[in-house]
Amino acid sequence: MIVIGVSSGTSADGIDVAAARLESDGDLIRLTPLGHLAHPYSPDLRGWIRAALPPASTTLEMVCRIDTRIGQEFGEAALKAMEEFTQGRADLVASHGQTLFHWVGGSTVHGTLQMGQPAWIAEATGLPVLSDLRVADVAAGGQGAPLAATLDTLLLGGRSEPTAALNLGGIANVTVVRPDAPPSAFDTGPANTLMDTAMRVVTDGARDLDVDGALARTGAPDPDLLEYLLSEPYYRLGPPKSTGPELFGPDHLERALHEVGRPSDGDLLATLVELTAITVADALRPHGVTEVFASGGGTQNPVLMDRLATHLAPARLTSSDAWGLEGDAKEAYLFALIGFLSWHGVPGSVSDCTGARRETVAGRITPGAKPLRIPEPVVWTPRRLRIEPVRG
Structure with missing residues (x-):
């Protein structure tokens, strides 16, 4: 399947989006990078995000505005990647969103908040969207990070x-x-x-x-x-x-x-x-x-x-x-990989790394333009990842 991975990091300077072809072969996953682009936030949205980040205070009105606008701009970025790298065809968008707050007390994470309303991404692309990729791990006692593991x-x-x-x-x-x-x-x-x-x-x-x-x-x-x-x-x-x-x-x-x-x-x-x-x-x-x-x-x-x-x-x-992965694109491809895993019912976090009681399937799914059809969970456990060159 082809998955579009979309994210924005702690610096909140813009959106990274990557398209990947992913397939399984026993315990091996093959990932073919199809393309990556950096999509800057609009100046006003970037200003809103920066003004709301800790230790600043904010209002529920601004939370709503930020959540909506991030979703809209993520949707634009995902659609642009589809048009540029996949001839407009893809199966899923995996959106990390923008972290606005990571609630840590000592060595315990109590909650985490990533914004970017997925319904806007689904509307823009017509694709189902996997979002909220960290919360299941936190609920299982993990840090919800780093998902790069x-x-x-x-x-x-x-x-x-x-x-x-x-x-x-x-x-x-x-x-x-x-x-x-x-x-x-x-x-x-x-x-x-x-x-x-x-x-x-x-x-x-x-x-x-x-x-x-x-x-x-x-x-x-x-x-x-x-x-x-x-x-x-x-x-x-x-x-x-x-x-x-x-x-x-x-x-x-x-x-x-x-x-x-x-x-x-x-x-x-x-x-x-x-x-x-x-x-x-x-x-x-x-x-x-x-x-x-x-x-x-x-x-x-x-x-x-x-x-x-x-x-x-x-x-x-x-x-x-x-x-075979551009350094600036790695996290966007990471989220495409997690999208592929979750779509097939495979855990997208490593409990040895996050400290969770168990490994969890990441995210929640927002349907796209077509009826949602999720495949039966697979029986294989991925143990290896191979980056494949783009075929001509």
Whole structure:
């Protein structure tokens, strides 16, 4: 079947959409990437989302507006991908939505809220839509994150050496696969979110991206600020664990600058790059990984990648492009995979990684233009994922 995966990450800078052909062959799933595009949010919607993210307060009216508009813009993005990559034909849309709140208390997730009303996506595309992909795992006692473990464990399984997949979105998350132990996955802490916040501070809101790490390259880490930031207790929690802007939002950086003082702009960005590199490397070191496959927007920052390579050594730092998946597209393909699994009644989360009592089938389904016909649940259990080249 052909599945359209649609998502927007913690940075809330736009919509990633990917089309994939998926088929099963015993315990092997074959995924053929058909195409990926980035669809920016409209300026007013992006502003609404940013204004509603923690620690800000909002109103139910704005919640309704955001939920509606995200659904509409996700629908436009999914339809565009269908027209561009599948000649207008597909079987399902799997929509992660936009996370507005991840309710964490200590090491327990009590709830999670992803917005983007799926009825608008179904109306735009005519396809059934799988949405709310995290909630079943949370209800079963899991973190609801990182769902990337679903794809990572299938791709990395069978390796003879400990290996990790690293996603550098707003928050950094890792999946560790070892031949002698169950897989593990968790959020390590901030990746881009604090750097983006700092850029908005130093440019008075004009920019939220340090393109190519240009500003960070001009500075050096401030030791006092770095020490203060590294004192955050989250880094010492054991997995499973997950986090988001509820903890690592603008107020997190504001408190640090108030306590320690604000360094020069270049030193501020260099400090936040170093924070991400250190916390990722510290989180992976106990697992003895020999290779790390990186994906996500943070891979476009050469300063961050250089510092990660230094701190991760002797482990090798490699791009997930080596798998045949564009680093920026990996999460959209992940959600297409989860859509395929749920459609066939197969769990879309890895309980060893999320901490859930059991593995759950992800999401809820909104019918499309035609009567809904879900196949009988399959009897196979996927154990391997192979990325196939596009056939001519």
